[in-house]
Amino acid sequence: MSEAKAEIATPKKKVERKISKPIPPPAVSTALLILRGTIAGITGCSIGNETAASLMQPSFVKDKGPTGKFSVGLGKRNGSLCELDVGMEGDDGDADKETAAALLDAIEKAANRIIAEDLSVVRFQMTREEAVAKYGNVIFDQSQQKPPKKKKDVPPPLDLVYIEGLVLAVSPGPTFSSTGQVKSIELQRGNYMSCVTAGKKARKCEIGIKFKATGLEDSSSTLTELGEPVSMDVIEPLTASKIRLQEGNDFALVQQTKQMLINKDKESKANEATEKKRDEEEMVVDPFSVQGKIDYTKLVKNFGSKVIEPELLQRLYDVTVKRGTVPYLHRFLRRNIFFSHRDLEAILDQVEKNQPIFLYTGRGPSSSAMHLGHLVPFLMTQWLQQAFNCPLVIQMTDDEKFLFKGEYTENAGYNLDYYANLTVENARDIIACGFDPDKTFIFSDLDYVGQMYPNICKIWKSVTTNTVNGIFGFDGSSNIGKIAFPAIQAAPSFASSFPVALNVRNDPSKDNMACLIPCAIDQDPYFRMTRDVAHKLIINQNEHPLRGKPALIHSKFFPPLQGAMGKMSSSDENSAIFLTDTHEQIEKKIKEHAFSGGQDTKKLQQELGANLEVDVSYQWLRFFMEDDDELERIGKEYGSGTGEFWSTGIVKAKLVDVLKNIVTEHQARRKEVSDEVVKAWMKERCLL
Numbered sequence: 001m002s003e004a005k006a007e008i009a010t011p012k013k014k015v016e017r018k019i020s021k022p023i024p025p026p027a028v029s030t031a032l033l034i035l036r037g038t039i040a041g042i043t044g045c046s047i048g049n050e051t052a053a054s055l056m057q058p059s060f061v062k063d064k065g066p067t068g069k070f071s072v073g074l075g076k077r078n079g080s081l082c083e084l085d086v087g088m089e090g091d092d093g094d095a096d097k098e099t100a101a102a103l104l105d106a107i108e109k110a111a112n113r114i115i116a117e118d119l120s121v122v123r124f125q126m127t128r129e130e131a132v133a134k135y136g137n138v139i140f141d142q143s144q145q146k147p148p149k150k151k152k153d154v155p156p157p158l159d160l161v162y163i164e165g166l167v168l169a170v171s172p173g174p175t176f177s178s179t180g181q182v183k184s185i186e187l188q189r190g191n192y193m194s195c196v197t198a199g200k201k202a203r204k205c206e207i208g209i210k211f212k213a214t215g216l217e218d219s220s221s222t223l224t225e226l227g228e229p230v231s232m233d234v235i236e237p238l239t240a241s242k243i244r245l246q247e248g249n250d251f252a253l254v255q256q257t258k259q260m261l262i263n264k265d266k267e268s269k270a271n272e273a274t275e276k277k278r279d280e281e282e283m284v285v286d287p288f289s290v291q292g293k294i295d296y297t298k299l300v301k302n303f304g305s306k307v308i309e310p311e312l313l314q315r316l317y318d319v320t321v322k323r324g325t326v327p328y329l330h331r332f333l334r335r336n337i338f339f340s341h342r343d344l345e346a347i348l349d350q351v352e353k354n355q356p357i358f359l360y361t362g363r364g365p366s367s368s369a370m371h372l373g374h375l376v377p378f379l380m381t382q383w384l385q386q387a388f389n390c391p392l393v394i395q396m397t398d399d400e401k402f403l404f405k406g407e408y409t410e411n412a413g414y415n416l417d418y419y420a421n422l423t424v425e426n427a428r429d430i431i432a433c434g435f436d437p438d439k440t441f442i443f444s445d446l447d448y449v450g451q452m453y454p455n456i457c458k459i460w461k462s463v464t465t466n467t468v469n470g471i472f473g474f475d476g477s478s479n480i481g482k483i484a485f486p487a488i489q490a491a492p493s494f495a496s497s498f499p500v501a502l503n504v505r506n507d508p509s510k511d512n513m514a515c516l517i518p519c520a521i522d523q524d525p526y527f528r529m530t531r532d533v534a535h536k537l538i539i540n541q542n543e544h545p546l547r548g549k550p551a552l553i554h555s556k557f558f559p560p561l562q563g564a565m566g567k568m569s570s571s572d573e574n575s576a577i578f579l580t581d582t583h584e585q586i587e588k589k590i591k592e593h594a595f596s597g598g599q600d601t602k603k604l605q606q607e608l609g610a611n612l613e614v615d616v617s618y619q620w621l622r623f624f625m626e627d628d629d630e631l632e633r634i635g636k637e638y639g640s641g642t643g644e645f646w647s648t649g650i651v652k653a654k655l656v657d658v659l660k661n662i663v664t665e666h667q668a669r670r671k672e673v674s675d676e677v678v679k680a681w682m683k684e685r686c687l688l
């Protein structure tokens with residue numbers, strides 16, 4: 001080997017362009033050919049002009065043992081010649097390490113398979129012109145690209161080999177043999193794959209290979225027998241970018257999977273970011289919009305209401321369940337769905353002292369079909385009415401919806417009637433909630449407002465436009481009805497608004513009846529305003545337990561099917577289960593649209609369990625399933641991915657079951673509510 005050293009010294013001047021290099025051991029030259037073939041077969045590149053294999057650097061001279069070094073250009077990154085994204089990351093020019101390693105593994109594996117299967121490297125000869133015509137320039141490596149300078153004699157025939165779908169030219173004089181000459185090929189690891197920049201933006205990918213070829217003991221420098229020239233059919237389509245080896249397909253698959261994971265990761269990071277943004281997005285809760293992630297603790301703090309503490313619940317229990325008016329605390333109370341209050345203690349004081357109180361709630365009839373979320377305050381109110389055995393007034397704010405919804409066009413006067421009609425339709429659903437017919441008065445603002453008018457005037461005089469604008473966000477462009485409306489929602493908080501129903505006309509002491517308002521927390525602004533001016537409406541302030549102020553009990557929002565952000569809208573068909581939905585619709589909506597907090601795969605679900613906090617099916621079960629023990633079990637099992645309720649599918653099925661029953665029963669009760677029945681409930685009469 002030492003004598004070869006002199007020959008590899010780089011010629012200082014271009015004296016004569018003659019390729020002169022030491023003759024590699026047979027195992028090395030055979031390995032080089034096999035590697036050139038496998039690289040082409042794995043990457044799908046045809047080794048040719050653009051993607052030429054470099055001259056082999058004769059590292060076998062310097063290094064101990066039979067080693068070689070060369071590189072193969074894979075063409076422009078993302079270019080057509082390189083079918084695989086070899087995973088260059090960023091702009092630092094370095095190949096992604098894992099991908100580089102995987103590619104080297106694949107090449108090594110394929111090369112050794114070829115050796116093990118003893119796929120012979122067929123050698124044949126042809127004139128240069130003929131070979132180029134037949135196989136194209138792809139057969140050459142860099143050293144061979146230029147035809148040797150014509151000498152007088154006819155150029156010697158070109159040595160070619162065929163290996164795994166590829167024909168390669170062999171430089172003059174190498175001692176290659178069949179694969180039998182080489183026992184194994186080992187690729188040296190390290191930073192051998194790189195991405196180089198050629199030109200402004202064109203990035204070229206290059207694989208650098210350093211290998212060690214172990215030869216057979218008795219390997220000699222004999223050439224294999226010449227074979228038949230390989231027919232074009234065998235090697236077609238040589239120039240097409242096509243992965244030709246199984247190892248290449250495996251590699252591609254690994255890369256695709258990896259790419260998928262990277263994409264997924266990017267996606268979930270992006271999602272996280274938007275979610276975070278949404279979280280940080282200011283929470284908005286007012287009667288007209290509910291936005292952002294609701295932080296109920298913060299809400300209570302901002303609004304200045306109070307959390308319903310266990311002691312207060314115990315007191316509520318004592319004056320209701322213990323007195324035998326109701327069998328148990330409502331699940332909405334047990335589960336903290338009604339979670340906040342104002343002056344609930346004072347109401348309980350009154351109940352304890354057997355002093356009269358009344359309940360007030362309401363609904364703005366914006367659509368004829370009510371959904372499950374709309375039931376929440378009414379179900380709570382029904383329970384409270386039974387628990388306290390007290391009168392209840394229900395305000396239907398058809399005026400509100402008329403004033404707040406949509407544009408008022410020249411000929412849209414009729415849509416006031418439209419909302420008035422919705423009142424009747426919604427009243428059917430409300431009546432179906434099981435209130436006490438003798439103690440419940442449902443009224444439409446449009447026809448009852450006259451009785452409340454004295455109180456409305458008093459509230460109007462007590463509240464400035466600036467205050468209303470500040471609370472509700474109105475401004476000079478708001479129609480004057482909007483600015484006037486809060487007084488109308490405030491008025492029923494005063495018993496004196498019901499001279500007949502609460503008998504205040506005959507018994508002025510009834511003016512001091514305390515009022516409790518169950519509502520969703522977004523309605524609180526109306527009643528903060530009411531409470532601020534309440535004392536002005538009461539004749540004898542000291543006689544009223546709350547100096548005229550209504551007490552409140554607030555619920556959290558019932559989450560839309562798509563997820564726990566904000567409140568449900570009747571306008572999005574698929575965000576809610578309507579009380580008119582069929583069993584099929586319920587099943588379909590839950591299965592297809594209920595946001596799942598479960599994991600993506602069975603394995604992960606069983607390992608980690610679901611995120612109950614965001615899982616709509618579980619959250620809905622909290623609202624509508626009565627059995628505490630079963631709910632707890634579902635929470636435990638689903639939350640940990642174990643037991644009967646380990647999966648989203650099973651929990652959804654349970655929810656569908658529960659909802660079907662509720663909706664069926666509701667529909668049956670609603671069917672009984674004829675026009676006459678509605679009229680009777682909406683007739684002004686004494687509830688005492």
Ligand code: TRP
Pocket residue numbers: 287360361362363364365395397400489517518519520523
């Ligand atoms: N503004 C409520 C809505 O849009 C209706 C309403 C009127 C109300 N009075 C109420 C709700 C008292 C709760 C309590 O639905």
